[in-house]
Amino acid sequence: MGKIAHAAADGRWLAAWHRMTPAIVLTFAAAMPAASRDWLVEPPPAWVEPIAAPLDAKAPSGSISGGVEYLLADRQTRLEAHDRVAYNHYAMRALTGEGVEEAAHIQVSFDPTYQTLTLHSVKVHRGGQVLSRLVPARVKLLQRETDLEARIYDGRKTADMMLDDVRIGDVVEYDYTIRGVNPALNDRHAGSFDLQWRVPLKSMHARLLVAEGRPLRIVPRNTTLAKQVQHHDGWVDTRWSDQDVPALPQDGGEPGWYDPFPIMQWSDFPDWAAVAAWALPLYRVDADQGPALRAQVDAIAQASADPVGRLLATLRFVQREVRYLGIEVGVGSYTPRPPRQVMDHRFGDCKDKALLTVWMLRALGIEAQPALVNTRVTRGLDQYEPGPGMFDHVVVHARIGGREFWLDPTRSEQKGTLEHLSQASSGRPWSSIRAPPGW
Numbered sequence: 001m002g003k004i005a006h007a008a009a010d011g012r013w014l015a016a017w018h019r020m021t022p023a024i025v026l027t028f029a030a031a032m033p034a035a036s037r038d039w040l041v042e043p044p045p046a047w048v049e050p051i052a053a054p055l056d057a058k059a060p061s062g063s064i065s066g067g068v069e070y071l072l073a074d075r076q077t078r079l080e081a082h083d084r085v086a087y088n089h090y091a092m093r094a095l096t097g098e099g100v101e102e103a104a105h106i107q108v109s110f111d112p113t114y115q116t117l118t119l120h121s122v123k124v125h126r127g128g129q130v131l132s133r134l135v136p137a138r139v140k141l142l143q144r145e146t147d148l149e150a151r152i153y154d155g156r157k158t159a160d161m162m163l164d165d166v167r168i169g170d171v172v173e174y175d176y177t178i179r180g181v182n183p184a185l186n187d188r189h190a191g192s193f194d195l196q197w198r199v200p201l202k203s204m205h206a207r208l209l210v211a212e213g214r215p216l217r218i219v220p221r222n223t224t225l226a227k228q229v230q231h232h233d234g235w236v237d238t239r240w241s242d243q244d245v246p247a248l249p250q251d252g253g254e255p256g257w258y259d260p261f262p263i264m265q266w267s268d269f270p271d272w273a274a275v276a277a278w279a280l281p282l283y284r285v286d287a288d289q290g291p292a293l294r295a296q297v298d299a300i301a302q303a304s305a306d307p308v309g310r311l312l313a314t315l316r317f318v319q320r321e322v323r324y325l326g327i328e329v330g331v332g333s334y335t336p337r338p339p340r341q342v343m344d345h346r347f348g349d350c351k352d353k354a355l356l357t358v359w360m361l362r363a364l365g366i367e368a369q370p371a372l373v374n375t376r377v378t379r380g381l382d383q384y385e386p387g388p389g390m391f392d393h394v395v396v397h398a399r400i401g402g403r404e405f406w407l408d409p410t411r412s413e414q415k416g417t418l419e420h421l422s423q424a425s426s427g428r429p430w431s432s433i434r435a436p437p438g439w
Helices: 097-103 272-283 291-303 307-321 339-345 350-363
Strands: 023-025 039-041 068-080 083-094 105-110 116-126 129-132 140-142 157-162 171-179 190-194 201-211 217-221 228-232 235-245 263-267 367-373 393-400 403-407
Touching: 068 097, 068 171, 068 190, 083 097, 097 105, 105 116, 105 171, 116 157, 201 263, 291 307, 291 339, 291 350, 307 350, 307 393, 307 403, 339 350, 350 367, 350 393
Parallel strands: 039 116, 068 201
Antiparallel strands: 023 367, 068 083, 083 171, 105 157, 116 129, 116 171, 140 157, 190 263, 201 235, 217 263, 228 235, 367 393, 393 403
């Protein structure tokens, strides 16, 4: 399923955020030439507020994690009419040989199908000197496919930089901007800033710029950090700053729904119904999905007139005959492929297999609809602001004779009766939004 930007605080700077909620039933985001067209080298955008790295400051006590002191995390995001521009600025001091290895290796990931990466600077501070370490010709652009073992291709690329001549005691400082918003989001925005990590941080800054008049809610979670709001040049400029931010360690055995980390959430989706309304067109397909799929539906119908038998046959067919493989590049991180295409290729991810199952069940006269779910956070829907990127899985919600069933077409083929199938569970009712008549 789609991804958005609480995982940064393991000592790495580049967070892979997965803020997800339990479930929503779909009722239906002077330049130097660069070495690659996927990225540029330019100065920061003019609207960025420069924040000086606290080079001489000592990070909070106990802040040496992997031989590194984390001195600065500065994130500034501007939500434009049809775009999102996210500026990121970090600084860390290497205190050991292990810390040098950490600080001297910079990685920035982005989706080149809709995002542009701009590198601004990479500096090493040593004894009052500022040494430039950004050499465009030595930036390696990698397609790592970190979820390949899970049979997911996301198409993301990583700008990989191994810096020369970084020594114990050096401060490595770098900044970059990622521009772009997933076209599937239809110019809608939702996201968050993390305000505390698992390791201490000397200086934390976050800034959000939104056009005057644009409806956007900014909601804190697990924090009372004050904000500063300014109005200028047609923008609402909201900022948060904190110094000597202590670590917030975790044992690692906490349930998935428990998340003590403070964040500042923002979204222009007023409620979860608005998220479902956004997703509705993505899961709406033509009645005609080709002769191969129609033949399969007819074969199931001829084999049994019992709705339960038909449901089981459909579920087992998709589980057995359509292998799991996710092509989640660009809009594919949110948008399922048509059932006809999934049937022809005989592979798909959770979105694809759920929509195929729903189409077949409906063709067999069984009420069904896809449901966006969260497999990690199984309760606490109200803790999070609504947003499309809050989900990591799609399942099927079906009804037969007033009874409801939750089916996962991505599982291995399930045997037995419908009553004895292991049903997916989120730990709370999933059906927060029902399909309208005629969907």
